Amino acid sequence: MECRLSVENNARECIRLSPSTYAQFGDEKYASVNFHNDILGNQIFPVGASVFPDPAVKDNTVSLCSKRFWNMGLFLNTVTIKPVQVVPLDEIVVVVPPSIWQILGKNGGNGYKIIDLIMKERGIDASEQILIKRGDIISSINGEIVHCDFDTGLLTHNTNVVIVKGDSQLDDYQQNTHALATVKENGYYMNSLKLDVGILEKPLNGIAYEDENIFVGVQFNTLHNLGCFAGDIVQISRDDSKTSGIYVRVYAFDDPNEYENKVYLSPLLNMALHNPAHLILKKHEGRQQSAAIASPLPISIATDITLSRVASEVTLDRTLQTMYLTGLKKYFESRKRVVMLNQLIPIAFDKSLAHSIWEQYGDGAPDILPEGNPDTIAYFQVTSGKYKENGELVDLNPDKQYILHVQKTRLVQTGITDGPIGEILSKGCNINDLKRWLNLESHFVYTGFDKSFKYADQLKKIMQTGFASANLVKTTVLLTSNTRSLGKTTLVHSLAQEFGASLMEFSCEELVNNAPGMPATTLGYIKGKCDKLVDTCQRTIVYFKHIETLCKKIEDDMGDKVLENDLARKITDLIDDYSAKGVIIIASCIDVDDLNEVVRSKIVFEIDVTIPNELERKKIFDHFINMSSTPVRYRKCDKDGLFVTREDVSIDTLAMQSAALTPNDIFSIVKSVKINALERLEEASKKYNVSFEDLISANNDCIKLIPEDFELAINHARNKLSDSIGAPRIPNVKWEDVGGLDLVKDAIMDTIDMPLKHPELFGSGMKKRSGILFYGPPGTGKTLLAKAIATNFSLNFFSVKGPELLNMYIGESEANVRRVFQKARDAKPCVIFFDELDSVAPKRGNQGDSGGVMDRIVSQLLAELDGMSDDGDGVFVVGASNRPDLLDEALLRPGRFDKLLYLGISDTHEKQEKILEALTRKFDLDANVNLRDVAESCPFNYTGADFYALCSDSMLNAMTRVAGEVEIKINEYNMSCVQMGKPSLTTRQWFDKIASSQDISVKVTMNDFIKARNQLIASVSEAELKHYENVRDGFEGNK
Secondary structure, three states: OEEEEEEEEEOOOOEEEHHHHHHOOOOOEEEEEOOOOOOOOOEEEEEOOOOOOOOOOOEEEEEEOOOOOOOOOOOOOOEEEEEEOEEEEEHHHHHHOOOHHHHHHHHOOOOOHHHHHHHHHHHOOOOOOOEEEEOEEOOOOOOOEEEEEOEEEEEEEOOOOEEOOOOOOOOOOOEEEEEHHHHHHHHOOOEEEEEOOOEEOOOOOOOOOOOOOHHEOOOOHHHHHHOOOEEEEEEEOOOOOOOOOEEEEEEOOOOOOOOOOEEOOHHHHHHHHHOOOOEEEEEOOOOOOOOOOOOOOOOEEEEEEEEEEOOOOOOHHHHHHHHHHHHHOOOHHHHEEOOOOOOOEEEOOOHHHHHHHHHHHHHOOOOOOOOOOOEEEEEEEEEEEEEEEOOEEEEEEOOEEEHHHOOOOOOEEEEOOOHHHHHHHHHOOOOOHHHHHHOOOOOOOOOOOOOOOHHHHHHHHHHHHHHHOOOOOOOEEEOOOOOOOOOHHHHHHHHHHHHEEEEEEHHHHHHHOOOHHHHHHHHHHHHHHHHHHHHOOOEEEEEEEOOHHOOEOOOOOOOOHHHHHHHHHHHHHHHHHHOOOOOOEEEEEEHHEEEEEHHOOOOOOOEOOOOOOOEEEEEHHHOOOOOOOOOHHHHHHOOOOEEEOOOOOOOHHHHHHHHOOOHHHHHHHHHHHHHHHHHOOOOHHHHHOOOHHHHHHHHOOOOOOOOHHHHHHHHHHHHHHHHHHHHOOOOOOOOOHHOOOHHHHHHHHHHHHHHOOOOHHHHOOOOOOOOEEEEOOOOOOHHHHHHHHHHHHHOOEEEEEEEHOOOOOOHHHHHHHHHHHHHHHHOEEEEEEEHHHHHHOEEEOOOOOOOOHHHHHHHHHHHHHHOHOOOOOOEEEEEEEOOOHHHHHHHOOOOOEEEEEEEOOOHHHHHHHHHHHHHOOOOOOOOOOOOOHHHHOOOOOOOHHHHHHHHHHHHHHHHHHHHHHHHHHHHHHHHHHHHHOOOOOOHHHHHOOOOOOOHHOOOEHHHHHHHHHHHHOOOOOHHHHHHHHHHHHHHHHHE
16 A cells, blocks of 8 residues: 655654554554665565554554654655565574674673564563564674575574674664755855766656656755756756757656766767766756746757668568557657757667567558567667747757657658667767666677687677778678587677677578579578668678588588589678678588588688686676676666575676586576576465565565575586586585595695685796696595595586597597597586596507507697696696506606606505595494494405495495394284284385384494405405505606
8 A cells, every 4th residue: 555654763663554554454563665766675664553552643654663764754755565474584694893703702692692682772572573674783782684584584582693703893884864964064056067977777757748868867965066956957068068058857866875976867868968978967047947846848849850760670671660660659659759860769679579460460550569578679860850940940950959749740750871870889888778778688798808708809809890991801700619509699699789780690590491493592582681781781790690501511422512512602602792892791600610611711700609717607697697787785687676686696606606508508597596586485485374475575575596596506507418418517525525545635735726726826927737647556536536626626527438538530539538628628617537547548659559549649638738737727637547657658747647646555544444434424323333443453455445345335234134123023013913813014014104213224333344344355455555556666766
């Protein structure tokens, strides 16, 4: 219900309602208050009927009692309230200064004391519930509640209170003070102000019948300094302008807000002023009406206005014409529009719906059409017009504004013009600002980032040069990649919009046709689409998507060789003709080796589009969840603001966890995250018996996305990718799972931890040590240790077996080695683990294969390892071998596998005991089990794998023993049932109805270990162990 708002300065935060309003709340004790303000949003307050029984509140009025909001009453007139249920909180996190944290720690500061402090501050006794919000301040300990399950909830004695030490003393709670204090302090007005320019994301609430593009926003103190009221007319002009400027209406933003001290314009007004850095604001000297009555704009009404379509692939498509002309008509009929000569007018419409309407009605479409979901912009330009001056019709002045009145202005739409979109965008105007203003999805911006999307910067420079020297050079570009869905098409669309260029896109997979006469038909279709666009538009891009499907590489055994060559030559001639006219030709393909050589020979530039690295994935995540363009308090991830990310979601963590994923995968992850959040809230709704809507109200009318939602979606996406193409993933082997290898762990930390945590130490040209070789007897934990490395450092793990690299075709084995390292670079930080390295890289010249495959594999492996210290940041290579003496000597030189670590057999019972402790970490051991006694009964030629077998057999012995005991119990029970005349039970029925928790628990006893020990045979004999030790001595002596 809609109510008037009054605010009282009171220590106890609640709302008071009139008796009639309170009666509508029933038994609910809490109300959701929507302030209709972006910052305050929606908040929940207790209804203070028991505290303030005096019904002094008028009907249809809400009285807000609060110290925090007492000064907001001047700015907030009405609110919407509704009764809600509030859920109890499972956990809250409170940050306190270090000094307070020490005091609480010394006195055993626990959650109950914090709860008591909050009760005391708010004057609440133990029988009452405490309503708290994220961001609440606990004054007595100078602490802040920084995290809750929901933004608003009930604090109970069952709530877990986590106290965290802050970095420094928290500042006193800063309230959002309004600008009235500035008004009283200054007491003077300024004739004009010079302010920086900001861009509005959505229209301001001004006069309903006037053009929203002439509404500008400023801070309240700026409005006061100009001596203006909200809605007054001011003149704005560039600081380098010689004219008096144009007229706009100025409005102050509602407090509190997070806008800077700038003047905020609509993107259209900013484009009309050619993207100024500063503007001078001056109050209009004409007579202003009262604050309640708006003064008319001192702008002449145009008698005639002529609009022309700006040439583009949109306005030249006849099938879209009905839709965007209907939008143009609605645009001018909805308000009194203010236009200027040469001004651009963008009309947003639904392109798919436009095609459907054309197919259904053709030129005879009905007058009223649905809007759909706009996704495309058609541009118009004011090319000419007239207005009356001193009773005579004169042409429009380009420096003045004119009102287009539906009843008094004759509007004519005619012809095509090559509009100045590219020129305007080249001056710094951002097309994404315009898209947000029109409520369209913004496109991803590739360029402007350091050390990321280098291929986009390269393509941008090529296009920039191509447009600047259109008639002098031919610009043809081929975008290649080894993986699909890397964003090649998105890149072309993004740069086309950035340059304001017309883009004609062809999906070559749809153009493929093997019927007779196919080349001529395909060529005619392409020319029919492009010719008019090329002749009309200033900047044009023709994009062939997956060109290798249309112009295939000719093989000797292809039956249609002549046909394929004919089409390739005709496409080549077409590329020559268009590029000679200044058109930029861009093509994309997955495998460049499949592209016809004739077409490829005409390509000037080839750019490889790679899988995004960690920094690039961070930018992509940032775009999809829209973190950077929203207020700090809430980070929206959809244009309606329903889904927002919680403050503990880290983009850096998401980027690290999503290694080797494509932009399309990341987009799917964000969609899955929203579904996960909805499912989580549905479960919470059932758990607390609270409606779904009330849970959303408790989070400021939005659905919070938490780290667990992202983690679940990323893991699902990574598992799908790993299962389909064998992509690397992070294993789950911790240091605790590895026992008895402490010295080896320290050496690993020095080799891997240093480059990851302190990359700046290697900036002076010092080479990184990225290769480690584990060698020793089999079963000593070489593979397990490599997985532990990946888990401990959050690295992706890519395991390679020797036979996987071999291929019967010449050159494919070496190509497989290159692909392995490329996958690792795409997934970095990553560990490549070569198991049984001696089978992959034996000594060259000793192999009996006639083709020399193994020698070439070794050479390719050496070449890849040499590149690790240059572009292999974050890629570590770990090898494991039982026979390092069989490896090629070149592999063990510095810069390759230069760190050799011997993983031997435990030579003391203490080390054996540590291995047993690691292996039995999750066992339920009986009290009589002494692992030291078990270790002392084992010889010194047991490997880690032998101990694993020992523990596994012990568990199997325990399970067999328990199963035998259960079988005896079942037989005894069934015998008693037969004697009593009852039906006997099966094993499953007995476990479902009779068995206790003790019957299904498996405890491993000392006897189970002794039995397993007696049956175990060591996998490495004493003689073999002596051989491995001799090999170790030889390597350690030589290296």
